[in-house]
Amino acid sequence: xxxxxxxxxxxxxxxxxxxxxxxxxxxxxxxxxxxxxxxxxxxxxxxxxxxxxxxxxxxxxxxxxxxxxxxxxxxxxxxxxxxxxxxxxxxxxxxxxxxxxxxxxxxxxxxxxxxxxxxxxxxxxxxxxxxxxxxxxxxxxxxxxxxxxxxxxxxxxxx
Amino acid sequence: xxxxxxxxxxxxxxxxxxxxxxxxxxxxxxxxxxxxxxxxxxxxxxxxxxxxxxxxxxxxxxxxxxxxxxxxxxxxxxxxxxxxxxxxxxxxxxxxxxxxxxxxxxxxxxxxxxxxxxxxxxxxxxxxxxxxxxxxxxxxxxxxxxxxxxxxxxxxxxx
Numbered sequence: 001x002x003x004x005x006x007x008x009x010x011x012x013x014x015x016x017x018x019x020x021x022x023x024x025x026x027x028x029x030x031x032x033x034x035x036x037x038x039x040x041x042x043x044x045x046x047x048x049x050x051x052x053x054x055x056x057x058x059x060x061x062x063x064x065x066x067x068x069x070x071x072x073x074x075x076x077x078x079x080x081x082x083x084x085x086x087x088x089x090x091x092x093x094x095x096x097x098x099x100x101x102x103x104x105x106x107x108x109x110x111x112x113x114x115x116x117x118x119x120x121x122x123x124x125x126x127x128x129x130x131x132x133x134x135x136x137x138x139x140x141x142x143x144x145x146x147x148x149x150x151x152x153x154x155x156x157x158x159x
Numbered sequence: 160x161x162x163x164x165x166x167x168x169x170x171x172x173x174x175x176x177x178x179x180x181x182x183x184x185x186x187x188x189x190x191x192x193x194x195x196x197x198x199x200x201x202x203x204x205x206x207x208x209x210x211x212x213x214x215x216x217x218x219x220x221x222x223x224x225x226x227x228x229x230x231x232x233x234x235x236x237x238x239x240x241x242x243x244x245x246x247x248x249x250x251x252x253x254x255x256x257x258x259x260x261x262x263x264x265x266x267x268x269x270x271x272x273x274x275x276x277x278x279x280x281x282x283x284x285x286x287x288x289x290x291x292x293x294x295x296x297x298x299x300x301x302x303x304x305x306x307x308x309x310x311x312x313x314x315x316x317x318x
Contacts, residue, residue, distance in 0.1 A: 003261075004261075005247040005248070005250065005252065005260060005261055005262070005263075006245070006247070006252040006254070006258060006259065006260050006261075007258070007259040007261075008255075008258050008259075009238075009255065009256065009257035009258050009259075019257065021257070021259055024259075045235075045237065045259055046235035046259070046261070046283060048233060048235075048261075050233050050263075050264060051212070051233050051235060051283070051285065052211035052212055052285040052286065052287070053210070053211050053212020053213075053214075053235075053283050053284075053285065054212075055212075055235055055237070055283050074207060074209050074210050076204075076205035076207075076210060076212075076214055078204065078214070078281070079168075080257075086165070088164040088165070089164070091164065093164065093165040095165070096167075096168065097168065098168035098178065098180070098239075099165060099166070099167050099168050100165065100166040100167075100168075100180055100183075100204055100205070101164060101165050102162075102163075102164055102165075102166075102205070102207075103164070104164075104209075105209060122237070122281070124205060124210070124212050124214050124283060125212075126210065126211040126212065127211065128211070
């Protein structure tokens with residue numbers, strides 16, 4: 001993590017390759033049928049030994065989605081770019097620029113970009129936190145019992 | 160603090176009255192020659208007992224500025240709106256949308272909006288933190304020994 005007081009937003013990279021910042025590494029997940037996310041990049045904007053929180057930027061490409069998961073730690077999310085939807089528990093919410101999302105502890109959640117727009121969001125978490133849990137077959141069946149959730153997970157409802 | 164999973168950005172309020180969010184209170188500081196800030200509003204976007212960090216949104220009106228202060232806790236800042244400058248230690252930095260600022264521990268800092276644009280920024284801090292210290296006459300004199308800092312504090316250099 002850079003010690004420079006100011007790191008500039010990389011305006012030139014805004015577009016096809018998403019939001020970028022000087023001195024911030026891009027972690028790009030490659031599309032892979034074996035892993036439960038698609039077309040998501042992650043950049044850690046702030047992580048320091050003397051900060052209790054951590055701020056990351058995730059960008060989901062059009063049509064992509066984050067991992068369906070849950071954990072004890074809380075997500076505090078602000079949409080920075082684009083449009084999409086999120087599942088929090090068993091409710092689907094439409095998301096637009098600057099909307100706020102709270103994912104409470106132990107709550108299933110997933111973020112999906114619109115088909116025609118990326119979904120870029122800031123996510124504040126505790127620096128010290130537990131690892132995500134993925135749904136097993138029983139948990140997935142329970143989630144899918146809600147028609148709206150099932151349609152969301154299949155990507156068959158769109159904004 | 161609302162327990163709703165999603166709080167919408169209040170698009171209609173974007174403009175003269177600044178960025179707002181549903182269910183988020185606005186703390187507006189009134190202009191007052193006796194206090195060392197001018198035309199700044201604060202909104203706490205995320206503060207929960209089960210989050211180690213806290214995320215606030217500050218908006219400085221055109222020509223306004225935040226308090227000149229320092230403290231042990233760190234500021235992790237992302238510019239969400241507008242333009243301006245910041246002093247970090249004895250260096251002045253120009254700021255534009257989405258730029259990142261780290262204010263290390265015990266470092267004098269101030270944010271100033273441009274004369275013709277607001278400066279709105281997210282600021283992540285530890286939920287548990289010390290109170291800010293204001294400069295006494297000796298500290299101010301030391302800061303003003305740097306011509307660039309003196310000009311910044313006087314608002315006599317502009318973007």
